[in-house]
Amino acid sequence: MKAPTDKDRIMQLEVLGVGGAGCRIADAIRAAEPAEHSFLTDVTVFDTDEADLNRTVIPESHRVQYGPASDGGLDGDLERGLTIGREHADDLLERRDRDAPTADAVLVAVGLGGATGGGTAPALVATLQQRYDVPVYVLATLPADREFAATADASGPGHRVSDPAAGSETPPRPNAAANAVATLERLDGVASAIICFDNEAWLHPVESLADARDRCNRELATQVEAVFAAGERSAGAVAQTVIDASDVRRIVGDQSAIVTLGYDDVAVETGGSRFGLGLFSSPPDVETSEAVSAIETVVRKGIHGKLSLECNLETAARGLLVVGGPPAWLNRQAIAEGRQTLESALDGAGVLGGDAPRPDGESVFAGVVLAGVESDRLTALRAAAQRPPEP
Numbered sequence: 001m002k003a004p005t006d007k008d009r010i011m012q013l014e015v016l017g018v019g020g021a022g023c024r025i026a027d028a029i030r031a032a033e034p035a036e037h038s039f040l041t042d043v044t045v046f047d048t049d050e051a052d053l054n055r056t057v058i059p060e061s062h063r064v065q066y067g068p069a070s071d072g073g074l075d076g077d078l079e080r081g082l083t084i085g086r087e088h089a090d091d092l093l094e095r096r097d098r099d100a101p102t103a104d105a106v107l108v109a110v111g112l113g114g115a116t117g118g119g120t121a122p123a124l125v126a127t128l129q130q131r132y133d134v135p136v137y138v139l140a141t142l143p144a145d146r147e148f149a150a151t152a153d154a155s156g157p158g159h160r161v162s163d164p165a166a167g168s169e170t171p172p173r174p175n176a177a178a179n180a181v182a183t184l185e186r187l188d189g190v191a192s193a194i195i196c197f198d199n200e201a202w203l204h205p206v207e208s209l210a211d212a213r214d215r216c217n218r219e220l221a222t223q224v225e226a227v228f229a230a231g232e233r234s235a236g237a238v239a240q241t242v243i244d245a246s247d248v249r250r251i252v253g254d255q256s257a258i259v260t261l262g263y264d265d266v267a268v269e270t271g272g273s274r275f276g277l278g279l280f281s282s283p284p285d286v287e288t289s290e291a292v293s294a295i296e297t298v299v300r301k302g303i304h305g306k307l308s309l310e311c312n313l314e315t316a317a318r319g320l321l322v323v324g325g326p327p328a329w330l331n332r333q334a335i336a337e338g339r340q341t342l343e344s345a346l347d348g349a350g351v352l353g354g355d356a357p358r359p360d361g362e363s364v365f366a367g368v369v370l371a372g373v374e375s376d377r378l379t380a381l382r383a384a385a386q387r388p389p390e391p
């Protein structure tokens with residue numbers, strides 16, 4: 001690793017995954033990290049379920065089993081999860097790598113709907129907030145209807161909740177909505193912000209979570225990386241407007257705002273050799289009109305395409321736009337206009353914009369953060385949580 005310089009201004013993030021989903025998402029974020037553009041200080045995963053834990057490719061030194069020795073987790077018993085979470089939160093933080101460099105922020109990944117992640121996250125986040133000065137963001141998936149409504153209509157798409165052939169059973173979780181809502185309430189006022197990913201919106205109509213989850217986790221990891229790794233490295237690329245940890249903090253706030261992410265990318269011609277960081281290959285000639293059109297497209301789709309959590313754009317209190325890609329493609333004017341596009345979509349809410357040069361990149365991308373949003377999906381989950389579980 002080269003020594004940090006003034007220009008090494010990439011935000012440094014520590015990721016902690018808790019429970020089955022949290023561990024798999026942490027795994028996906030780690031896998032998505034570009035070697036030449038590291039933004040993770042450390043990734044540690046915690047689960048009560050040893051079998052699930054050992055399916056991750058996180059090094060063994062960074063996998064922590066806790067609670068009752070069990071394969072199969074806590075089976076959705078959130079009360080039990082909360083008790084175990086409170087008992088173990090301190091110990092879990094002790095058991096991670098003490099030599100890891102200090103991060104600018106911590107991201108706690110968790111799937112809402114179960115017992116282990118949802119039970120532990122509130123205590124873990126509270127303990128992190130007490131111990132450190134950095135913001136603690138939660139990255140939370142919301143359960144899909146088919147998980148808790150699976151038995152309601154055995155002929156409908158929800159029936160197929162598990163696929164033994166995939167080797168990864170997803171048992172129905174009748175309490176998923178109630179558990180998710182209860183955990184969200186507990187995180188309110190504790191997490192600095194809560195980034196949501198709605199499984200319902202990202203699963204295809206007839207698809208089990210087991211079949212979909214790796215794809216979903218990759219999509220989510222890409223959305224996260226676009227925003228959190230937005231800063232710059234000095235290797236041949238200087239961002240005009242750097243997005244750093246304090247910018248992210250300004251946008252997502254420290255009041256447990258609900259946050260949603262948008263993303264789009266388009267492959268572009270890079271020319272030259274990918275080796276030697278392009279030192280011996282001249283930058284490709286990029287037509288201004290082509291660069292402008294690529295940026296316009298990814299910005300429009302990043303804002304108006306599918307978000308990690310669907311929301312009413314006008315409800316967003318603040319927004320952030322990152323446009324990245326090979327330096328020759330990063331047209332300043334188009335990026336500035338993209339920022340204005342986001343501003344008008346958000347009805348004049350405060351917006352920050354920045355660029356993320358990726359000398360080795362092969363696509364132009366837009367990463368979007370909308371903070372303080374209201375979402376009908378959350379309202380629907382709250383309503384579902386009130387209903388008794390299906391028999």
Ligand SMILES: Nc1nc2c(ncn2[C@@H]2O[C@H](COP(=O)(O)OP(=O)(O)OP(=O)(O)O)[C@@H](O)[C@H]2O)c(=O)[nH]1
Nearest residue numbers: 019020021073074076111113114115116117143213
């Ligand atoms: N996007 C995504 N969501 C997942 C994944 N796995 C589970 N989920 C969601 O997360 C919720 C909680 O599941 P888990 O994370 O497996 O539960 P847990 O925290 O291990 O809790 P217990 O197993 O009940 O002890 C589920 O209801 C799903 O909605 C995953 O890999 N990706």
Ligand SMILES: [Mg+2]
Nearest residue numbers: 020049073116
């Ligand atoms: Mg589990």
